[in-house]
Amino acid sequence: xxxxxxxxxxxxxxxxxxxxxxxxxxxxxxxxxxxxxxxxxxxxxxxxxxxxxxxxxxxxxxxxxxxxxxxxxxxxxxxxxxxxxxxxxxxxxxxxxxxxxxxxxxxxxxxxxxxxxxxxxxxxxxxxxxxxxxxxxxxxxxxxxxxxxxxxxxxxxxxxxxxxxxxxxxxxxxxxxxxxxxxxxxxxxxxxxxxxxxxxxxxxxxxxxxxxxxxxxxxxxxxxxxxxxxxxxxxxxxxxxxxxxxxxxxxxxxxxxxxxxxxxxxxxxxxxxxxxxxxxxxxxxxxxxxxxxxxxxxxxxxxxxxxxxxxxxxxxxxxxxxxxxxxxxxxxxxxxxxxxxxxxxxxxxxxxxxxxxxxxxxxxxxxxxxx
Amino acid sequence: xxxxxxxxxxxxxxxxxxxxxxxxxxxxxxxxxxxxxxxxxxxxxxxxxxxxxxxxxxxxxxxxxxxxxxxxxxxxxxxxxxxxxxxxxxxxxxxxxxxxxxxxxxxxxxxxxxxxxxxxxxxxxxxxxxxxxxxxxxxxxxxxxxxxxxxxxxxxxxxxxxxxxxxxxxxxxxxxxxxxxxxxxxxxxxxxxxxxxxxxxxxxxxxxxxxxxxxxxxxxxxxxxxxxxxxxxxxxx
Ligand SMILES: Nc1ncnc2c1ncn2[C@@H]1O[C@H](COP(=O)(O)OP(=O)(O)OP(=O)(O)O)[C@@H](O)[C@H]1O
Ligand SMILES: [Mg+2]
Numbered sequence: 041x042x043x044x045x046x047x048x049x050x051x052x053x054x055x056x057x058x059x060x061x062x063x064x065x066x067x068x069x070x071x072x073x074x075x076x077x078x079x080x081x082x083x084x085x086x087x088x089x090x091x092x093x094x095x096x097x098x099x100x101x102x103x104x105x106x107x108x109x110x111x112x113x114x115x116x117x118x119x120x121x122x123x124x125x126x127x128x129x130x131x132x133x134x135x136x137x138x139x140x141x142x143x144x145x146x147x148x149x150x151x152x153x154x155x156x157x158x159x160x161x162x163x164x165x166x167x168x169x170x171x172x173x174x175x176x177x178x179x180x181x182x183x184x185x186x187x188x189x190x191x192x193x194x195x196x197x198x199x200x201x202x203x204x205x206x207x208x209x210x211x212x213x214x215x216x217x218x219x220x221x222x223x224x225x226x227x228x229x230x231x232x233x234x235x236x237x238x239x240x241x242x243x244x245x246x247x248x249x250x251x252x253x254x255x256x257x258x259x260x261x262x263x264x265x266x267x268x269x270x271x272x273x274x275x276x277x278x279x280x281x282x283x284x285x286x287x288x289x290x291x292x293x294x295x296x297x298x299x300x301x302x303x304x305x306x307x308x309x310x311x312x313x314x315x316x317x318x319x320x321x322x323x324x325x326x327x328x329x330x331x332x333x334x335x336x337x338x339x340x341x342x343x344x345x346x347x348x349x350x351x352x353x354x355x356x357x358x359x360x361x362x363x364x365x366x367x368x369x370x371x372x373x374x375x376x377x378x379x380x381x382x383x384x385x386x387x388x389x390x391x392x393x394x395x396x397x398x399x400x401x402x403x404x405x406x407x408x409x410x411x
Numbered sequence: 412x413x414x415x416x417x418x419x420x421x422x423x424x425x426x427x428x429x430x431x432x433x434x435x436x437x438x439x440x441x442x443x444x445x446x447x448x449x450x451x452x453x454x455x456x457x458x459x460x461x462x463x464x465x466x467x468x469x470x471x472x473x474x475x476x477x478x479x480x481x482x483x484x485x486x487x488x489x490x491x492x493x494x495x496x497x498x499x500x501x502x503x504x505x506x507x508x509x510x511x512x513x514x515x516x517x518x519x520x521x522x523x524x525x526x527x528x529x530x531x532x533x534x535x536x537x538x539x540x541x542x543x544x545x546x547x548x549x550x551x552x553x554x555x556x557x558x559x560x561x562x563x564x565x566x567x568x569x570x571x572x573x574x575x576x577x578x579x580x581x582x583x584x585x586x587x588x589x590x591x592x593x594x595x596x597x598x599x600x601x602x603x604x605x606x607x608x609x610x611x612x613x614x615x616x617x618x619x620x621x622x623x624x625x626x627x628x629x630x631x632x633x634x635x636x637x638x639x640x641x642x643x644x645x646x647x648x
Contacts (some may be wrong), residue, residue, distance in 0.1 A: 046524075317511075321499065322500070323501070346501060
């Protein structure tokens with residue numbers, strides 16, 4: 041028999057209670073994994089999109105809801121004239137409810153801009169010119185909307201024919217409805233307005249030079265923000281909100297977890313007062329009893345964490361295939377997230393065991409034995 | 412003198428003016444107790460119910476602290492011990508009337524429990540537990556749980572456990588109190604054997620005068636005081 045046997049024996053003596061506590065922790069950790077996995081996934085998906093298209097700097101407005109506010113597209117020429125700018129293109133990106141899908145990315149792209157370059161046509165074709173009243177669908181968007189080439193898609197008040205299905209090589213691209221900028225400006229009454237200027241810098245530009253470029257743009261455009269592509273996601277308002285929500289919900293889940301484990305461990309300690317008295321009488325040190333209680337609660341946390349990660353991974357998989365979310369993001373199921381979550385669960389266990397452990401180690405042996 | 416002073420060894424316990432109050436002084440369980448117990452003695456403590464026998468034994472085992480007076484073990488005040496668990500672990504073995512075995516551990520595991528405080532490896536702990544259980548005649552019940560054993564068997568497991576860390580003193584509080592006469596006899600026989608063969612110092616609380624008569628000395632208590640110390644005839648001869 042090892043000390044670990046003692047710890048395990050403490051847990052399996054009340055299988056129902058241990059099981060319920062485990063269930064509680066695993067639901068909590070499952071929620072953490074799902075929510076944080078979503079927000080990390082969002083970040084990763086956007087980052088991948090920028091990377092695939094080859095965007096180095098994004099200029100957008102600081103404020104706005106899910107998408108930044110629009111601004112005049114005249115800024116583009118000023119940005120294009122700056123040194124260390126190889127190419128620029130403007131985008132009007134809107135989050136719209138389209139038919140049955142509650143939220144879809146609708147991306148109006150300047151005709152001829154480099155944002156069209158990486159779109160691989162799977163079926164049909166791209167729009168003929170900047171005036172053609174038509175859209176192409178990312179392959180996920182086509183699936184979500186259940187549309188084929190030749191169908192029409194209703195955006196705001198207009199019916200637009202689907203002329204092509206494309207693969208954009210990033211989830212966010214594939215989940216989008218893509219059309220010519222001027223057409224989207226027209227149907228959404230945003231004439232002359234965009235909300236992103238995507239910038240490419242010449243090859244071999246140092247990071248320092250890119251940062252300087254951003255500062256110059258910020259000087260010209262006080263209410264705007266030029267960001268390195270690598271920083272874009274973290275500063276988007278919608279993302280910040282989502283991240284804050286996922287962490288606060290996670291915090292709540294963690295607090296509930298701590299209370300659950302603490303309750304279980306306190307009950308265990310009360311119930312086992314007599315046995316703890318025996319352990320003290322046969323010479324166990326108080327430290328060892330504290331350690332036993334802490335190990336039990338850490339083990340509870342660990343097991344709950346492992347099952348919770350399983351639950352969370354399942355939840356993320358389900359969400360990934362939920363029509364409402366499909367194509368907006370690719371949930372992040374990285375080992376980092378899974379390990380962090382298990383670590384959080386173990387910390388929850390240890391923290392919740394501190395008070396019960398302290399109480400049990402302070403019992404007077406004679407009192408405990410006479411119960 | 413005669414055999415009665417067989418406790419020629421050094422003083423193991425020395426109690427002076429030992430008092431214990433409970434409930435903020437409302438209950439005086441010990442009202443000033445003095446005695447010496449020497450190496451190798453087998454001391455029986457007898458007296459009516461409520462006279463403070465168990466309380467005294469708890470003081471000896473450092474399970475509780477005296478309210479007044481001094482109690483020393485081999486010249487050191489028990490109240491001065493930095494960590495009484497070291498003393499309990501290394502120096503004494505406890506045997507209780509109601510056995511106090513851990514119900515969720517097997518017989519062998521119960522005997523191994525005290526050994527966690529020693530440097531023994533897992534294998535050594537197991538071997539030692541099996542040897543001890545064999546010596547109390549329970550080698551065939553290693554994997555059983557306490558609830559599957561008779562009272563006599565449980566007490567023998569408790570005796571094996573009390574010996575786990577090779578203590579020099581055994582403290583037993585009515586070890587036969589819950590046993591029928593046959594099982595009681597078996598347990599007493601075991602204790603006597605330990606006393607005889609290992610020269611262990613023993614302090615045994617009992618209501619059974621027949622058992623007390625086997626001791627090298629009897630301390631008689633009443634109302635929290637020692638009223639008489641006798642040396643049974645069997646040892647005087
Ligand atoms: N934890 C306690 N709190 C309050 N009073 C106590 C406590 N423990 C013992 N007492 C009281 O102290 C006195 C001595 O008790 P103790 O258990 O030592 O008696 P005893 O001689 O062992 O009796 P018995 O033969 O019935 O076991 C009793 O009056 C008892 O009620
Ligand atoms: Mg008693």
